[in-house]
Amino acid sequence: MTGAGPAETMSAQADDTRVKRRSGLDRLGAILAAIAAAGLAFQPFSLFRANRIVAAKPVGILSALPPLEAWLLVAVVVAACAVLLLRTPPALRxxxxxxxxxxLAVAVGRSGMFLTPSSNTYARVAPGGAxxxxxxxxxIALADASVRLKMSPLARLALLAxxxxxxxxxxxxxxxxxxxxLREYTNRADVFWREARVHLLLAIGSLAGAAVVGIPLGILCFRVQPIRATLLNSLNILQTIPSMALFGLLIAPLAWVAAHVPGASAVGIAGIGIAPAFVALFAYSLLPMVSNTxxxxxxxxxxxxxxARGMxxxxxxxxxxxxxxxxxxxILxxxxxxxxxxxxLAVLAGLIGGGGFGTFVFQGISQTATDLVLLGALPTVALAFAAAIVLDALVEIANPTPNRSAAA
Amino acid sequence: MNMGVLLRLALLLLLVAFLANPQAFEPLFAPFAANGAAAIYTQSSLLSLTVSHLSMVAAATIAATVVSVGLAILVTRPSGREFLPLSRSVANIGQTFPPVAVLALAVPVFGFGPIPTLIALFLYGLLPIFENALTGLASIPPSVQEAARGVGMTDTQRLLRVELPLALPIILTGIRLTAVISLSTATIGSTVAAKTLGEVIIAGLISNNTAFVLQGGLLVALLALFIHEGFGLLEGALTRRTRSVQPA
Structure with a gap:
């Protein structure tokens, strides 16, 4: 767009390559290399605590690892920055x-071993800012390279696996x-897996319930116009109730059901615990299911x-x-x-005794124990992230090519 | 339609009356209070909590709007176009981060109080606005761009007088989404000692007092409703204006 003459007739892609040829440096790479270099130079590589709740002491990279390994790590990062900085093929990047x-992942583990005094079970080493x-x-560089490679859905799934x-x-x-x-994890390994199961049960179980109810409701809405506005509006209003309040508000009615409906408490319905969390998640899931159907x-x-009718x-x-x-x-x-x-959202179940990874997050917040918060938050982020990648790939696989519906 | 307007006005009056004098509504909430506990939250005034809740959401939303609209403008210029695919996928990935987790991860770095909440609200608010600003700026018909160039507008003039005004309704939809989500997310901020209406809900959860949960939840839901409606009116007015300009 900035050029003149024959360039104007070129396609957007050609325009893109022309911009790239203007200099030998990759602009995004330059920004990322600068961020990485500044982080490595000015931030602590590890944080050392004498026990799990005292303030952390920052440890720079050169004292966080044995000298040889520290310099090796610096060399690897600098070399990698050089690859990002220059215009290199996406596959290499x-x-x-x-x-x-x-x-980096191996190095942070090595740093933990290096900094923890032997036979000291109180000292904690955590990854630092660097x-x-x-x-x-x-x-980000990895994401950029995979975007530039225009990876197929299957390739993305393979990368995730x-x-x-x-x-x-x-x-x-x-x-x-x-x-x-991981110290926090070892202290509560069995609880961790129990909460992980609860978390998945809450998230996937309520999704299954919402799909079973929401898809038929969506079909009904599509066919019967008068229902559509009413139902979608009421589901919209339901979404405005803050999740924390909805979790809390369900406690009383569910306790009543448990006490008055025969057999309800036998199937696990109770005022506190997993039932209100499940119902709240189910309620929030209905709107996207119905409206997407x-x-x-x-x-x-x-x-x-x-x-089709003609056939x-x-x-x-x-x-x-x-x-x-x-x-x-x-629908997918x-x-x-x-x-x-x-x-x-299942994290919030931890607030009302419903279990899940939120248990660790809120325990950690109340004890000001960062590692415990991370023990709950990191698996949650990883699960949500993996779910998004897998389902995005599935949506892409399921999606007909733009011309197919017209050709059909 | 008139019924709807009347209903909204009545709700707004109710909200104002409740904030001005919560004690007057005591009989309404009393049946939900457990064994003679207080029915109205009095630890802090509900009005001050509402004000602090709203100002936190407003600050985060304004900051998120400035940053994400700026970024969207940057990646839709010819010089920034190479960042467009990446920024799209980063925005997509970023949206998968649960707000609670963002909040939980900000506490170790910034400590307790309003700052982690502001940061979580800001970060989580960026993405819907960015996405919508991108859609808005990218969906401007090439013929309009061409016409603007044809009448001799400079790049800056085109941006300020053609692209941004045309994209504004879609950008506003993004801001509305962000504001409504932030309003609900801000309640969670009270678990890390931010002054929001979540304080009332948490007090209710801890002391098993449904009356508190109810009033906190209803207040936030009503605020969300009015913010949603307010932005809706604004968008409607803007869309009408753009439409009336277009045929000319």
């Missing part, structure tokens, strides 16, 4: 960013065992329906063989929204 992140900043810079595998290897090999967050059905072109398909055939398959990608997008939202 992807590999270099991934390797740097792996080296670790988080460098990790952030290279994660590979990352998950690498993380599991790190945890399993014990490389991170001396880090404070309506939107999906509305996106089916009328010509396609006419053609002599019955109403039932039209619905199951035309409407639903074409609306499916949009609704499921993606709900799952990611529920994985995050």
């Amino acid at each position: 992807l590999v270099v960013s991934a390797l740097t992140l792996a080296v 670790f988080w900043i460098v990790a952030f810079a290279f994660s 590979f990352t998950g595998g690498a993380l599991w290897m790190l945890l399993w090999s014990g490389a991170w065992d001396s880090l404070s967050i 309506v939107a999906g059905l509305e996106s089916v072109p009328p010509q396609v329906r006419d053609a 002599g398909m019955t109403a039932r055939q039209r619905f199951f063989e035309v409407d639903m398959p074409l609306a499916f990608p949009v 997008t609704g499921i993606r929204i709900v799952l990611v939202q529920n994985l995050g």
Whole structure:
């Protein structure tokens, strides 16, 4: 757009390459390299605490690791920054960013071992600012490289599986065992997995319930116009009630149900605990499910329906063989929204004794124990993140090509 | 339609009356209070909590608007276009971060009080506005851009007098979304000692007093409703204005 002459007739892509050729440096790479370098130079690589709740003492990179390893790490980061800085092929940038992140992950574990005095079970070592900043810079570089590579949905799933595998290897090999967050984990390993199961049950169970109720409701809304406005408006109002209050408000009615409906308490309905959390998550999930079902059905072109009718398909055939398959990608997008939202909101169950990772978050906040907060927050973020990647890939796989619906 | 307006006015009056004199509503909440406990929260005045809640949301929303609209303008200029695909995917990934987790992660860094809440609200508010600003700026018909260039407008003039005004309704939708989400998220801020209406809800949860949970929750829900409606009116007015300009 800035150029003149023959360049104007070029496509946007050609325009893009022209901008790139203007200099030998990658602009995003330059920013990321500067962030990583500044983080490494001015922030502590590790934080040392004499016990789990006292203030942390920052430890610079050169004293956080044995000298050889420290310089090795610096050399790796500097070399990787150079790769980002220059205009290098995206595939190389992807590999270099991934390797740097792996080296960084191993190094922070080594630092934990190096800084923890032997046979001291009170001292805590946690990753410091430098670790988080460098990790952030290279994660962005990784994301950028995968965007530039225009990875297929399957390739993205493979990358996610590979990352998950690498993380599991790190945890399993014990490389991170001396880090404070894993110290917290070892102290409550069985509780952790119990809360993890509750968290998943809350998020996925309420999603399943919302899908079973919400999709038929959406179909009903699509067919019966007068219901649509009323139902969608009331679900909209439901969404404005703050989640914390809805969790709390359900306590009283559920306690009443448990006390007065025979058999209710036998199936686990109670005023506090998992039941109000489950019901609240279910209620929040309904709006995206219903509105996406309506939107999906509305996106089916009328010509396609006419053609199906013209071919002599019955109403039932039209619905199951035309409407639903074409609306499916949009409904799946609704499921993606709900799952990611529920994985995050389920943390609030911890406030009302409903379990889940929120238990650790709120315990940690009340004890001012950062590591405990992280023990609850990091798995939540990782789960939501993985769910988003997996479902985005599925939506892309399910989505017909833009021309298909017109051609059908 | 008239019924709806009347209902909203009545609700607004009710909200104002409740904030001005909460004790007058005591009989309404008394049935929900557990065994003779106070029915109205008096630890701090509900009015001051509402004011602090709203100002926190306003500050975070304004900051998020300035930053994300600025970023969206940057990546839609020819010189910043190479950042567009990345910024899209970062915005998409960022939205998966649960607000509670953002809050929990900000506490270790910034300590207790209003700052972690402000940061969480700011960070979480960026994404909807950014997404909408991008959509708004990218969906301007090329013919309009061409016409603006044709009448000799400079890049800056085009941005300020054509692109931004046309994208404003969509940007406002993003701001509305952010404000409503922030209003609800801010209640969680009280778990880290920020002064918001969440304090009332938490007090209710701790002492098993449904009356507190109810009044805190209703206040936030009503505020969200009015903010939602207010932005809706603004958007409607703006859309009408742009439409009336377009045929000319």
